[in-house]
Amino acid sequence: MHILPEHFPFRVFEGFAGYGGASFGLIRSGVRHQVIGFSEVDNDAIELYQYNFPNVRNYGDITQINPNDLPDFEIFTGGFPCQPFSTVGKRQGQEDERGRGTLFGDIIRICEVKQPQYILLENVKGLLTGKMKHTFDIIIAELNRIGYDVQYAVLNSKDYGIPQTRERLWIFGKLGHLPKGFDMVPPTLPLQGYLADFLDxxxxxxxxxxxxxxxxxxxxxxxxxxxxxxxxxxxxxxxxxxxxxxxxxxxxxxxxxxxxxxxxxxxxxxxxxxSLSEHFRLMGFRMDGKDNEIEFPPTQNYTKLGRRAGNGWDVNLVGILLNHIFSQLL
Ligand SMILES: C[S@@+](CC[C@H](N)C(=O)[O-])C[C@H]1O[C@@H](n2cnc3c(N)ncnc32)[C@H](O)[C@@H]1O
Structure with a gap:
């Protein structure tokens, strides 16, 4: 199903871009969109991203971005590295009760100025428990403070077709209010095959x-x-x-x-x-040798590309999630 937003173009800023899990997922989702920029600091990730999406500008280190220098966008996406936030004063004011001084703080800093209609964030499910729970509570409170109505859910790749146990926490926010009855969790789907079917x-x-x-x-x-x-x-x-x-x-x-x-x-x-194709197939990519969904720069080896897969988004799941979310909103 193709989803054409009422106010096209539907512009995307892809934070913490890695291999571009949000871009690949958006293509899968059928939501018509335009990625207007990304933020990434790892040179290998930047090379891989731009090998596949050559026309998208990297705005670099998110901590150095002045939000006023960014074009407008309707959605911010990001799977941000997360360290526990300390409480006031514990680290000489480097971090505070709002998570300022952390990479999450930079998401808030940018979105507070740019006010995109939507925010999609991803993290490990450990954020919901133990010592990290305090950090999670701050994340939700901060998103609320800058005007977003938020839902979150832990989704597992194996429940949406890919034979990989990969549980990740997804946080979705809409500026203002989510519509009554909105539910970000897509209905589960049968496996597309077992592990053996995903191997070379x-x-x-x-x-x-x-x-x-x-x-x-x-x-x-x-x-x-x-x-x-x-x-x-x-x-x-x-x-x-x-x-x-x-x-x-x-x-x-x-x-x-x-x-x-x-x-x-x-x-x-x-x-x-x-193998590398197996890594990427298990992250939801179509890798059939002739028409691979992601292309690898010849300069990158097994370790570099495998690292991207291990840190990336399951693009099959992201496509399903975005389609499910935006078929209720756009
Ligand atoms: C968990 S990975 C995100 C993976 C991505 N969602 C994907 O699908 O590949 C986090 C990414 O944030 C990047 N990163 C870390 N610090 C950053 C910073 N200060 N500014 C921008 N990106 C940063 C890392 O290099 C890493 O690629």
């Missing part, structure tokens, strides 16, 4: 561990021979095979916790890393 047909040999390395894993993890009927995810951190046929949360390769176990071949166990 012919993974390259360099991804596989040697028989010696596999023997070492068995020794350290005290487990039996890996004998499975279909490819499954092995969680190195918790030392167990996931028999639910889906993948654990995709993380940057330096965390190094996901492995794929394939059925024994020619009497040998098969144990390997995820």
């Amino acid at each position: 047909k012919n993974p390259t040999p360099d991804l596989y561990k040697s028989q010696k390395q596999i023997a070492r894993i068995h020794e350290i993890h005290h487990n039996e021979k890996f004998d499975v009927k279909e490819p499954l995810c092995y969680d190195i951190y918790n030392r167990k095979i996931r028999y639910d046929r889906i993948c654990m949360t995709v993380t940057p390769p330096e965390h190094n916790v996901i492995r794929i176990i394939e059925p024994i071949k020619n009497g040998e166990e098969r144990f390997r890393k995820l």
Whole structure:
């Protein structure tokens, strides 16, 4: 379904852009829009973003942006890095009870001046509990203070079609009031396939561990021979095979916790890393080799691109979420 906002152009500012999860998600959502700028500081992320969206300007470090220098926009999006906010005075006034001095504080600083109609934020679900709960309460209070009616929800990629357990907190705000009955949570959808269906047909040999390395894993993890009927995810951190046929949360390769176990071949166990296409397929991208939804700059290697996937938005989920939200609003 295509959604044409009443007042087109529907302009987007993409904060903390990474690979452009909001841009890819908006394209998927069918909401007609125009991204008027993004903010990102990581050079590899900037290169990847502009390789795919060459005409969008990077406004750089969000802490240095003067909101008056930005063009107007209708929606601010951002998956912001989040540190707990201290209370007044604890850190020599660097941070305060409004989160000023934090990256969230910069979202508020910009949106208070620019007053976009909508704000979509993302974070880890841990923000709702323990020590982070105080920070979460400040986030909601600050969004309310600058005029936004807010809903939030934890959504899991596996409930919207992608065989990955990835729980993320989504916060959506509308300037003024959300309409009565508005519900940001899209109805759940069946899986598009199990993990095995999301893997490459012919993974390259360099991804596989040697028989010696596999023997070492068995020794350290005290487990039996890996004998499975279909490819499954092995969680190195918790030392167990996931028999639910889906993948654990995709993380940057330096965390190094996901492995794929394939059925024994020619009497040998098969144990390997995820390929780059698999990383991105599990983040919702169409990666069929000929017509990939995201293109990789030739300068970037496995670690750099894998890091983007591990930190990125599931673009399948974002498309569903934005379509669901804006079909109730525009
Ligand atoms: C969790 S990732 C966001 C991923 C993104 N939503 C995507 O789909 O790829 C957070 C991003 O914020 C960026 N970042 C960190 N500090 C920043 C700053 N001061 N200004 C702008 N971006 C920043 C990081 O480089 C990182 O790419």
